[in-house]
Structures are given as structure tokens and as C-alpha cells.
Amino acid sequence: MATESSEGEEETKLMGGNPQLVVDGDLREMAKNAAWSVSSCKPGNGVSALRDDNYETYWQSDGAQPHLVNIQFQKKVKLQLVALYVDFNLDESYTPSKISIRAGDGFHNLKEIKTVELVKPTGWVYISLSGNDPREAFVNTFMLQIGVLSNHLNGRDTHVRQIKVYGPQPNPIPLQPFQFTSTEFITYSILR
């Protein structure tokens, strides 16, 4: 996956795509208990296709652009990575091209945090939500919105096959300021 960052712009171009989903071990899928919704969909290709771990099924939008996928969490969560499975070879003009990621407390105060442009993607595409600053490694938010602003070949509707959202692993031991790294601490930190 090649990324080019243009200076002064917030856009990055992403090409290619992994057929396999590969994420770091210290990341955890965060959106299992989130509420997913879409701006529009064709009957039979609804929002559940985005979460069924099946590359054959896809969400197809059915309305005006931008097409939106909204993910609302029950509490503020730290998010680090968004992964999309899209395939130009299968979807051609339905493949998303420009994607904008917004975050906020709700529909009323979403702010764009990232924009990427996909160029003929064929598999998993990773969009990191971290800023350049090490302090901004995570986005702390109640809601995430993934907007498809335009498609390849100027298609109207879009197909997205899977979406996964990742954040850091929580501290296994509650009420600790820092996580433990050494074996002595870890051994004594839990009873089984």
C-alpha cells in the first residue's frame, strides 16, 4: 500500500490494497457494539453487509452523494485505524474514490479529520486516524462518519464490502494509569 502525502493538503492517495486483513496485535476492533447506519441503501444490500465478514456481500447506496456510513459508540472511544475492503476489479464504477472521515459527538458537530483518495483499490485499504503529533495518536470520539464523496469513473452509487474500525487495546487491569509490561507485574496482576 503506497501512500503519498502532499504537503499542505490533508489528502493522501492510497493505491492497491491487501487481500488479507493485517493489523497490529495491539489494536482491537472497536465497533462491535456500535450502532451502524447508512444514508441510503438498495434493498438486499444494506448496512449489515458491511459487518458480516463476507467479501461477497456489499453495501450499495441508493441516493445522492455523499454517501455516509455512521458509526455511533455508547461512550467516547479512542480510535486509531479504519480499514475498508473495496475492489475496483469487481465494482468498477461503484468503487469509492474520495473518502472523508469525520468525527464528533453527534450529527450536529462532526468535523472532518481525514480525507483520502483511493486509486483503483483491490482489497483492504487502511486509513490511519492518527495525527502527526505523537500526542494525537488516537481520535477520542463518540461518533465516526465515513463519507464517500465520489466514485471511480464518476459512478453515482457506491459499493463497500467491509468496514472495520480499530482502537488500542484497553488496559486489562482497571483503574491503572499505565499498562504493565514486565512479567512480575503481569503475573501478580490477575487471578485466574
Add this chain to the structure above:
Amino acid sequence: MEGVLIECVQNSLRHLLYRNAIFICERLCSEFPSETNLQLLAACYLQSNQAYSAYHILKGTQMPQSRYLFAISCYQMDLLNEAEMALCPSNEPMAEVPNGAAGHYLLGLIYRYTDRLKSAAQQFNQALSLDPLLWAAYEELCRLGTAGEATTVFGESASECIQKQYMSHHDAGPQLQASSDDHIAVSGRQQMPENVSTRQLRHLNANNIKDNSLNHNGAVFSGSTTASQPSNGVHSNISFYNTPSPMATQLSGVAPPPLCRNVIPNGQLSSSVSADVSPRSTVKSTLQPPRRKFVDEGKLRKISGRLFSDSGPRRSTRLAGEGGPVTNTSGVPVTAGNGTNHSSKNHTSSKLGSAASRSVTVRKGQSLSTETVNEGQFCFFVVNHIICFLTRLNHNLGFSVVDDSRLNTVSTTSGSFPSLDTRSCEHDGSMSRASTSVSKVANGALEVLSLLKILGEGYRLSCLYRCKDALDVFLQLPLKHYNTSWVLSQVGKAHFELVDYIESERAFRGARLASPYSLEGMDIYSTVLYHLKEDMKLSYLAQELISTDRLAPQSWCAMGNCYSMQKDHETALKNFQRAVQLNSRFTYAHTLCGHEYVALEDYENGIKSYQNALQIDARHYNAWYGLAMIYLRQEKYEFSEHHFRKALNINPCSSVIMSYLGTSLHALKRNEEALAVMEKAIIADKKNPLPMYQKANILVSLEDFDGALAVLEELKEYAPRESSVYALMGKIYKRRLMYDKAMLHFGLALDLKPSATDVATIKAAMEKLHVPDELEDSI
């Protein structure tokens, strides 16, 4: 015809040919319907794991032995209410529990699983008083946390009790001198009233011997009830011997005449009969340190035990052996001592013993009733048969007998069984034997009890989580007992509770070496390996356990731990749920399910699982701990404090629980109490760095930075490569405005590769650090 059929059935049972036994027995029951035959059929069914069949045929029967068998089948089918009704019918509140100590034990188990813990403890205590060698009852008492000290339970009174039983039987009836190993030499301790025909006696004795030998699992030694009133015992014997008819009535379950008031019908019968033999067997058995492998704890023990009231001595030796020797759930038990024939017979399986004993019990009744028909031949036939069987067993199996002298005698006598037979007939009146055997009994009883004392005390202490004391007690065992799977598992468990995983692993490894087929305690072993992060060993253990027994919950617990270690919590959960399905009374499986639910953040189901575990065993402190941790995560601090305290009540030495209790107190802003608890935790276990770290945390929140720094400096010695220590120190230095020290420590913390979140936090702190730097002079 009836006699032939019965003989055939018992023969098949002895040879473990259950299908044959069931078929023939069914013919017997249809030809000669009687309750004793039904009991025999039920015994066959129970032996071949068809409790439901036994349940149906025994439904509504009233004879004590039938009630007992019915209760066992209900228990196995999980119909605890009916089992309880059978054992103590509500319309006869004063009825005796059938089969004495065994019946009380079974009743105690029923009470325990229906949550009536006080009554359960009462029943177990009663069982122990009736038969001080009923180890299973003592074990249950330990698990309930209400066991008396082993020295008193297995102490003087117990030894007197055993001796009295043997004495009374010695005096009461013909003493069957089991010759060195198996052989039934009818001893002539004839102080019996003369109107008992010797043949009858011998017949009885032969039966008894057979019973004794066959019964190794230790039936209830209901003879103990007679022990306290030896005269009654004698009476019962007398009545038994004198009049076949009362015996028949006894067999039919009619309440025994006042003479035998304390004789438990049927069970008592067998016990009194067997009691004769028991001293013999006891003598032999107790002279050898019992060393028997325990085949299959709960079920077999119960079945065999209950059915055979006479197994007092046998049981004692077997149980004593149980304590020491390896407990394997699936292996062939090696019966060491137990001197008598029992050992040889017992070796194949406890089932054999119980089956045989059961068959013998019933057969006894039968034979007695038919004795008038063809007494003489039958008697000798029986004796011959027994001797043949025993010698055959002895030769074929050739398991190790602990006592070499026994072995020698066995071999010598085995060749000469016809002579043995005659010899047995000639033995009447060897009084000298009586006196020596009395002292032998005393010695034997003392030896058994001394062994049980150590084992019992060790087990009791480890159930009370006084682990260091328990370890000291176990070290008092002789080496040959110590190096057995049961003891080593207990040692491993004690180390595990002390959070000393390395020692624990060593002990469990020894246990695996001692008996690789044993599953007892292997779930704890898998948790130890999980803690030590030994994935290779853990997966190897899990694979081995599954291949040993796919249907044991411990194997699936080990498998689940394996997956959990690889963070595959969903598969781990599935495995633990399988373990629960296999045995819903296996507490630890429920707790492990709870842990996995928590790892998957499914707190509701986690709480449910922990509560299930606590329903089964309210003293399972891991479940209390699990609940408390859930509440801690959900920020319900009062709940978590309450549950941590409960866990601490059960296991007062655990520094981990103490440190978490301190954490929850800190969250409730009760900081002085929190600090006090932390101090206790630090003292309790010097090797646990967590309480110190938590203490530092609390001190920071109290703004006692110097104190916190002092603690953390000390902590650096214990755990030099723990990044959170440096991170916290950096934070403190930053608060104290000592920026260069703060930077140094943050840098150290980052070097130690903390998690991604922490990296972000630390880096953010470092950035913010610089901002004031520009405004102020760094210190």
C-alpha cells in the same frame, strides 16, 4: 435354579461381563421375583452405567438396601429430591438411613448440592463418626470449610471405634482369617454361640470373605454402629446365625426385631456378616501401608461403598491408600496393601470390587435362604469358587503387593487351595490367633489413622487456604506417599494459591510423571502454565489430556486456557462451555467461562457465569474475585469492595486480592483504609510488586509525592524493567516540577516498550513538559 442363576450373575459381574449379567439377572427376576433379586439387577445396571434402568426397577421399594440403590441411581440421574426421599422418607422421620455411613455420605452430598450446607456438614460428620475411615466424607467437610482437625477426627476415638468394631466382630462371629493374601482361611475364633452350625458359619464366612475381598472400595462400615454396642452386634449376629428366617426377614427389609435395633437392616446384615471377616481383612490390610490407586472418585466410590456395608476395613485401607496414592480417574488401580484377598481382587477396578461385593451381599442373602436346601455343597462350592477366583487373579494379574510377606504367603497358599479349603474348615478354635489379631488390629488401625491424619490435615489446611501450613504437613508424609499424583497435585495447588507458579509447576510435573493418566488437578496445572506463559507446555498438556479422556471437564479447561493464552477468547469460551456441559458441577469451568466473558467485555454473561460457580461452591474465591473485578471495571466500587472482602474472607493470605481491595477502597476515596490494606498486602507476599505500586498511586493522589517516590525507588529494585514504574515516577517528578528527572524517567519508560496508549500518554506528557520549560528555569 435360583441359586445357579445368582451364581452366574455374580460370576459375570466379577468378570465385568455386564451384558451377560444383566441378561441372566433379568431371567432371574422374572423367574423368582423378589426384592433381593431386584437389588441384584439394579446392581448390574448401576455397574454398567444404566442408572435409569435401576431407577425404574427400584422405584417404590422399601428395603433399606433397595432404597440405598435407588438413591444412588437418582443421584446419578440428578434427581436429588427423589434420592433424598429414598434415603430419609418424610413419613418416617425416625427411620435409619440405610447403609449407615455410606447412606449418610450420600445424603450429605444431596444436601450439599441442594444448598443445605449445614445439614450436609451434619451428615458428613455423622458418616465419619460411624466410619472414621470414610475419607470422602472428610474431604467434603474440608471443601465446605467446616472440617474438624484431622488429629481429632482420625484420632483416638476413631482408632477406638475401629478397634471396637473389629473386636465385636471378633467376639461375635467366626473370624475369617484371610490368609496372607487372599485366601480365605476360616479362622476359628469361635466364640459364637454353639447353636450356629459351623457349616452355616463357614458358609457365612465364606461369603463374607468373598464380600470382603471383593469389596475394596469400602462400603459403609455399618458395623461401626454395632461397635458402639457390641452386644447388639453380637445379638444381631446371633440372631442372624441362629435363625435363617429372621435373616430372611431382614433381607426383605422388615424392620429388624428389637434385638437388632441398631442394626441397619440389610446393610447391617452384610456388615455384621462381613464384620466377621473385616477384622481379618483389616488385620491384613492395616499391617501393610495401604497403597491403592483410586480409580474413579465420586461414582465408584459411592456405588461400591454404599452397597457394601462391610467394607469398613477394606474401605479404610483403600481410602487410606486413596489419600496417599495416586488418584487417577482412569487408570488401573494398583492395590498395594490391603493385605487380604481384597487387594488382589480389587486391583482390576473398583467396579469389580463393588460389583462383586454387591453381588456377594445379595448372594449371601440368597445363599443363606437356600442354605437349607443344599447347604453343604453350596458352602464348599462357594469357598472353592472364591479361592479359585482369587488364586487365578493373583496369578494372572500379579500386581505389586506392598507387603512382601503377604506375597509370599499368597504364592504359597495359592498352589494349595484344596488344602486351604480343608484348612479353613479345620481352623475352628484357634484362640491364639484371636489375641494376636486384636493387637494387630490396634496397630493396623493406628497406622492407617496416622496416615489419614497427615493427609486429612494437609487437605483441610489447603482448603482453608493456609497453604504454607498445608505444605509443611504434606512434607511429613513418607516419601512413597508424597511422590504420588494426589499428594503432588495438592502440593501444586498449594503453591498455586501462594502465587508461586514455578514451584507449583514443578509439583504438577511430578504428579504427571507419577501417573500420566490422572486428570485430577490438571485444570489448575493448565492455569499455572497459562500464568507462566508456557504455550508449548500448555498445548502439549491439553492435547495429552484430551487424548486421555475427551469427556473430562479438566481436558477442556486445559484446552480453553491454551486458546485464551493466544488471546482467542471466543474459542476459549467455547471450550470452557464444553467443560461445563460435561460436568455442570465442575466449579472451575464456570469461573473460567466468566473470565473469558470478561475478556470479551460481555459483563452480563460474565456475572452469570461467576454466580453459577458460586452456586455450586460458595467457597470458590476465584469467582468472588471475578465478580469484584467486573464491578471494578463498571465502576461500582462498593460492590467490588464487598466482593473483594468476601474473597479475602475465604482466602486471607492472597496478596493479589488485598491489593485490589485497596484499589477499590482508594476509588471510594477511603484512602487510609486503602493504605492499611496495601501495607498488609506488601507484608503478606514480598514478591508481589503490585501492592507497592498501588500504594505509590494512592500516595500520589494524596499528594504525598516524597512517600510515593520512596516507594517507587524501592520498587525499581524489585522490577527494574517495568515501564509503568518509570512512567509514574516521571509523572511525579513533573508534578514536583523536577523536569530533567521527569524527562529522564519518561525516556526510560519509553525505552521499556510500553503499550501504544501509554506511548501516546508518555509522549504527550513529555511534550507538555517542554512548554513550561521555556517559561521557567528547569530545576
